[in-house]
Amino acid sequence: MSELDKLFNRRLSRGQFVKLGAVAAGTTFLAACGGDDSSGAASGSIEDEPGNLSVLEWAGYEYPAYGGKGATGVLQSYVDSYAKPTYTFLTSDDQALGKARAGSKFDLVHPCVSYVQDWVDLGYVQPFDTSLLTNFDKLNPSLVENSQIDGKQYFIPVDWGFSSVMYRADKVEPDGEVSWNLFYDDRYKGKISWWDSPIENFLIWGYTIGQFDAYDWDNWTDPVLEDAKKFLIEKKKLVRNMWSSQTDFDTDVANSNVWIGYAWGGSFKAAKDAKLNVVYADPKEGRLSWNCGFVLGKDTQNYHHAHAYVDQWISAASAGWIIPNYYYGHTNTTVDTSAVDPELVAVFKLDDPTALDEAHIEQYVPDRRRFAKAWDEVKAA
């Protein structure tokens, strides 16, 4: 046993423990000072509320960038009736959780479904009262069901989309049927971009190299995860960049820095807008998919405002706006897609309510830190 091991394995004496705990207790107290046990549950009416709705939101999903301004604006009637919400922007679900853990208070947050359990575990959210949402019965029932926890509607699903391989058709020739294996193709060394996300990179390995249902977490034993880690470390040399912001990836594609990459629908739109010859693939192992929506802050003082705001988001008008503008799907099934570009509808299966059934839809990750640690080791190698 090394000296280091001896140092750390030594049991702490009562005195040492108390000293160590003194700092902890002090800081715990300080952290707790910001806490508030009062819950903003439904009471009174919307007129009794302050109306200063605060939303932790993705850039581009805020009024008026989302839905436009004026009579046809998706969120306009909410703004006209009450007030423009205050937005704080998030760049990832993890960052949003971190902000919440650090003490920031929001009435609404726009996470993705695989993180809802984390929000519940954090004690930050409360269930919605779906009777206050006039458009709730128009939502895709499978997405609604997928987002319930213990039968409670902590999450209102809104936008969804696919994650898949996008490649330049004029530069890349897939070997046979298109596969996620393009990410590991030696022929395109230096022209590949992965998403800097721990879970998805292991999932892709699982579905391709591992040949198993990667969303069945029981399959991820320590030796399997170790194999995946070693493989990704070896293949990392093919990768030009791991993008953490979609804009970075879009810029890299537009500037021909990369030809193959992990992409959402928005990147396909950006590449098409740049007049690039790109393919949004339907890999033989299946696309991954995501579904985001709203969770309601436990301490909200704007309970009714929050419901009114979400109701606008899940309206058919909202669905009709997001599809042609962001190339994302919407959970409102009453949307008319006849006016949307047919190529777009076909590529993203926007007229097919069961489209997500064929993809690997994102799910809660019970041991996220284990994957994250392995992924950090891949990046640090």
Added chain:
Amino acid sequence: MGTAGLVLPPTLWLAVFFLVPVGISAAYSVGALSFFPGEAALSLDGWRDFLDGSAYLRLFWKSVKIALIVSVASILLAYPVAYYIALCAPKRKYVLLLLIIAPYFVSYFLRILAMKVILGDQGVINSFAYWTGLRAQDDPIPGLLYSQTTVVITLVFVFVPLVALPIFVSLENLDRRLLEAATDLGASRFTAFRRVTLPLSLPGVMAAFVFVFVPTLGEYFTPLLVGGTDGFLFGNSIADLYGASQDWQTGSVLSLFLLFMIAVLMAAFARFISLRSVAAN
């Protein structure tokens, strides 16, 4: 207002925005606080895993190497500029100084993004290489973008103006009579520089080194934007641990370790940069 009145506000500021966060980080690092409620359990496992040859520790030494390269390169590039402005251009020195710091009128983010435009496969340098026939189309100069080299180039570009300032100040305050005396005693210009100018400007050089080395050691943003898979540094690991990993315990361990190492470094440099010499400058 007495001395206490003057000292109290900065002391309070330091306590609230430095000591308390450090204390909270310390509590996280030993498991006294946890990300999710109910997970807290006192343990030194985070420290043990980190110090016992973890990937993070190797990454720290990689960051030290990059920080050293960036610091030395920045000083080597900035010194001649500062020398020229301070000693060779007395009438135009403030105009030149303004030009040197002009990049700081543009945001840090934009300056880094500008490097992507310059160093990209269709960027200024590669386009020139394609145009002159030095490189074939679709065969850009390797490693120009998304590499450790890119991180070094970008950070040097960012830091050179900052580094030039303390060196300029130390050279500007140089007693010129010493240089005249050296010349009178038969020293060549190079000898006068080596024996008089350089030693007397060392406090400025050391200050410049610290100005670059310390922020580069914890640098996160530049590697994220232009580092690619090869440019991942210690600061990026800290950001990941607080972000995607939701592992605030290990993140706090890494943060405190970085803070400790910087404190040690500052103590070492305090021997070279006395407060008196900084005040004199």
